[in-house]
Amino acid sequence: MVVLATKIYVEGDARQRALDSLRSLVDNDIGDLEVEFDLGIRHDDFPSVTIEGEDAVVARNVLREEWGEIVPDLEAGETYVGTLERWDEDGFVLDAGTAVRIPTDQLGLGPGSPAQIRERFGLVQHLPIEFVYGGADGDTDDGEDAPSRLSDAERDHLFEWSRGDGRLNVNSATRAEVRATLNRAGHAQDYVTVERLGLLEQSVICTDDTDPPGLLASIGSYLPAELRCVVP
Template identity: 65%
Template sequence: MVVLATKCYVAGEARERALDGMGSLVANALEELAVEYDVGVRGDEFVAVTLTGEDAPVARNLLREEWGTVTDHFDDGETYTGTLDAWDEDALYLDAGEEIAVDTDGLGLGVGTADQIRDRFGLVQHLPLEFVYDADGDHELAETARDRLYEWTRGDGRLNVNSATRAEVRATVNRAGHARDIVTVERLGLLEQSVLCEPATDPPGLLAAVGEHLPAELKCVVPQ
């Protein structure tokens, strides 16, 4: 079994749709391999995939590269992935199977408190983020995560969303009449998406237009 660093935290029909979508994503990733799989959810809401067959080791590596994995063992200086669980002025708190606190200095994302930085970069709850583990507790956001977030602020604006699949977000944007105002919807996690805006689109305006249709947290990324 491999535990992926993405969560399924919705309930009812939304949960069924999310897991069906996850099954399709896993099927596409593993379609050329001799492997059987079963997609489920652990008690802590992380997605778990059970793999059997001669290509199971290869399949685990493919899923690990695409989604990151949750582990019960951490090595000093190595990079892992956690999901944004909570925040305050002092730190962002990631769930990586155990709580990982990354303080403001460890974020490496410029001035401001940790919660101000969260707002500036549009970080929605449950967003997967890579971090470098420190045995003394001085964890840092990984360079890959920092580079990605800084790239967001240099683009044409984004609207980040949680609690919805990529297909649900695209359908909502279309239903709100804003299909021409976006470039695409990028998948950040199973239920975390990033709507990439057209150059002339105002992210706060898009949020106002689609927010009433999505029972989700929405955060804008405004170009700087």
């Protein structure tokens, strides 16, 4: 079984649509292999994929690479993926099956408070984020454990956002739902593509002459979601 590092936190019909979307994506990832799989959702909203068949080991590795994996125990110095659960004056808290705090001075995303950094980089709640586990959540008095930090790859990824085209990041919606909303609201020509960040977290990459805050104002009423802009 592989527990994917993306959450299904919506309810009602939206939850079933999200599960159906995930089933399709997993099938795209491993459907060509000699396996059968079943999807479930854990009590903490992380989806689990049970895989059987001749290529089961390969299939599990493919899903780990594509989505990241929630594991029972974290080891210091290893890289994992968690979802952005909350933020406060002291840093970010990620959900990686257990709460992992990334102190402000370990974010490595430039000056500002965690709330300001979140706003600057357009980080929506539940966004999957890669981190290096330090063995402690900011408490290093024992001299052995170090605080957890964002991975170098994650920092580079986010800085690339700030140097590239404008973006509008969205949560609580599948990629298909975001694209349908953009098109229905008359913005089919105002974006290049919708990049999938997690199952329910998407990034709308704007065209050169599209203003991300203006796009947010235009479609915000159509999406029951959190929306955050990235303005280069």
